Amino acid sequence: DAGVTQSPTHLIKTRGQQVTLRCSPKSGHDTVSWYQQALGQGPQFIFQYYEEEERQRGNFPDRFSGHQFPNYSSELNVNALLLGDSALYLCASSLEGSNQPQHFGDGTRLSIL
């Protein structure tokens, strides 16, 4: 039973560029949440997708956008990258209505030069 998988594992970009991170949820899960974890900090909630719609959003600018596909996989897009966007981006999946904890992937480490 595959858990949450994220790609790529590492990525290096320069300021002003755009990036797309990908997430496949755990088998049987239909909800995907994205978190940003800056160095030495706890994860911060970015947004959550369910039924291909953004359902909740944290305190992140519009440069951060996402998408969920019919197979429940998800993408996180960040435009106009800033140095401060350097972080570990974590994807978590869960099953709507299951009352079970979110499962996390190993993350994508994004470095902005």
Added chain:
Amino acid sequence: AQSVTQLDSQVPVFEEAPVELRCNYSSSVSVYLFWYVQYPNQGLQLLLKYLSGSTLVESINGFEAEFNKSQTSFHLRKPSVHISDTAEYFCAVTPPNFGNEKLTFGTGTRLTIIP
């Protein structure tokens, strides 16, 4: 809104000694509480959770945490630590119905086990 405070950013402990990692939360509504562990270069793994019922919850690897509503705390303890417990530990809260709600995390406590 919820918030989580982990006062200790780093905790060094000798192998086989006991440890307590502190977590306090603030919320205007009832919450579910979690401890997650993060090993180097990995994502988060759920260590244990409190939903309701017994205020003492245990994990399979010897950790336990006790929910104290009056002190709004959910401290993590282990009576005897092992080298393999070296990791970052995060306390988190969410309103009930947590499969659909965002997790609010503390800033983490780095547990270092000294041989």
